[in-house]
Amino acid sequence: METIAKLSILADAAKYDASCASSGVKGRNSLGGKGMGSSEGMGICHSYAPDGRCISLLKILLTNFCIYDCRYCINRKSSNVQRARFTAAEVVALTLDFYRRNCIEGLFLSSGIIQSSDYTMEQLVEVARSLREDHDFRGYIHLKTIPDAAPELLALAGRYADRLSINIELPTPEGLQQLAPEKNAKQIQSAMGDVARHIQLAKQEGRSQAASSIISLPGSQRVRRARPPRYAPGGQSTQMIVGADDASDAAILLTSSGLYGGHGLRRVYYSAFSPIPDASADLPLQAPPLLREHRLYQADWLMRFYGFAHQEIVLPGSGGMLDLELDPKLAWALAHRQHFPMNLNRAPKEWLLRVPGLGVRSVQRLLMARRGRSLRLADLQQLRIATAKVLAFVELADYHPRRADLESPLLRQQLLQRMSHGVVQQKHSGMRLPDMGLSAKTSQLSLFD
Numbered sequence: 001m002e003t004i005a006k007l008s009i010l011a012d013a014a015k016y017d018a019s020c021a022s023s024g025v026k027g028r029n030s031l032g033g034k035g036m037g038s039s040e041g042m043g044i045c046h047s048y049a050p051d052g053r054c055i056s057l058l059k060i061l062l063t064n065f066c067i068y069d070c071r072y073c074i075n076r077k078s079s080n081v082q083r084a085r086f087t088a089a090e091v092v093a094l095t096l097d098f099y100r101r102n103c104i105e106g107l108f109l110s111s112g113i114i115q116s117s118d119y120t121m122e123q124l125v126e127v128a129r130s131l132r133e134d135h136d137f138r139g140y141i142h143l144k145t146i147p148d149a150a151p152e153l154l155a156l157a158g159r160y161a162d163r164l165s166i167n168i169e170l171p172t173p174e175g176l177q178q179l180a181p182e183k184n185a186k187q188i189q190s191a192m193g194d195v196a197r198h199i200q201l202a203k204q205e206g207r208s209q210a211a212s213s214i215i216s217l218p219g220s221q222r223v224r225r226a227r228p229p230r231y232a233p234g235g236q237s238t239q240m241i242v243g244a245d246d247a248s249d250a251a252i253l254l255t256s257s258g259l260y261g262g263h264g265l266r267r268v269y270y271s272a273f274s275p276i277p278d279a280s281a282d283l284p285l286q287a288p289p290l291l292r293e294h295r296l297y298q299a300d301w302l303m304r305f306y307g308f309a310h311q312e313i314v315l316p317g318s319g320g321m322l323d324l325e326l327d328p329k330l331a332w333a334l335a336h337r338q339h340f341p342m343n344l345n346r347a348p349k350e351w352l353l354r355v356p357g358l359g360v361r362s363v364q365r366l367l368m369a370r371r372g373r374s375l376r377l378a379d380l381q382q383l384r385i386a387t388a389k390v391l392a393f394v395e396l397a398d399y400h401p402r403r404a405d406l407e408s409p410l411l412r413q414q415l416l417q418r419m420s421h422g423v424v425q426q427k428h429s430g431m432r433l434p435d436m437g438l439s440a441k442t443s444q445l446s447l448f449d
Ligand code: SF4
Pocket: 066, 067, 068, 069, 070, 073, 074, 075, 076, 077, 111, 112, 113, 180
């Protein structure tokens, strides 16, 4: 099979993996060989670095053959799809070719499992090794790792890759048992733990070496030492499929919270299940609403940046599900009106972060501004805070909302009406969110945050 045909199959097969933060770019592609500059169709995805720089990645599978039969996966053993396989050398050559032509700045490589987990992992590691050692490749490498591969291979993978990810696949061990019985939840967690330990160790080595190389005596020279070996400096991430089993949003957030806390994950990606051809009867016939995935991302941000605990976000009486009509921060505020209006001149940072309409940056600006003066209504505009979004929940030196308005059962309806009149809902929460094709502006997930 020609390389271009393989590329077409293996790039398409990789698109189901959300864990490299592919972009929400839409509308342009060169499928069918027409046009140029496409960001789709041949496995180029985009992500954002912490400095806001857009990074293009070649996103492909080594192969879409697989000896496993995970029910939700298009590449499962029993799936009737066209198969293809690259050699490690072919992936290296392709990456270098795209890189030299300035099409990409890195590689996201995953694979179905061929022969055995160790064999597959060896192939993935060989691609990264060859790029780094044979070709001095300095671009970004994200390797998907196989949880039951030998620990030595995981250790090696992190030496070459910037980021590693191990898919948790489903929110609960029961879901995994039902839909991917060849996988083992404990083994996945254990592999994540191993990666986390390697990352931690590499950081500690780096810190202690930096400390020991500083000599402050007059006339002394800074001692130069070899750099400690690096290990996945971009951390590890994972992906969870949403809506393939009956796990509630509460169960999903509980798992995510455990992953962030237990293994120090940089990101958990949520991927709404998409129905696949010849699907097992265990799977739902319909995809969950995309909005559910979006709400989970919003809830995830509340946990990571806004100080919310996972159990606070899904409200009592909701059947364990997030409100699809309202973003979770606004839904929380409406369910906890006793905490509002929040006094913007006195409330501590952790409470300001709970005000719908205030994001992390606007809270920082507010805290700075109120050091020098008592904030008034007019200051909000100066601080670039959209007043229409926050006024229901705050008070200022010259602004005191009526208690009756805040307590009104009509408030939710009023906010919904305002949103349906073109106010982008995510702005109500003040959260900077990944664009899932729902907001007016395009924003991106970051590889690193
Ligand atoms: S192991 Fe991975 S590629 Fe293979 S069937 Fe399961 S999810 Fe798909």
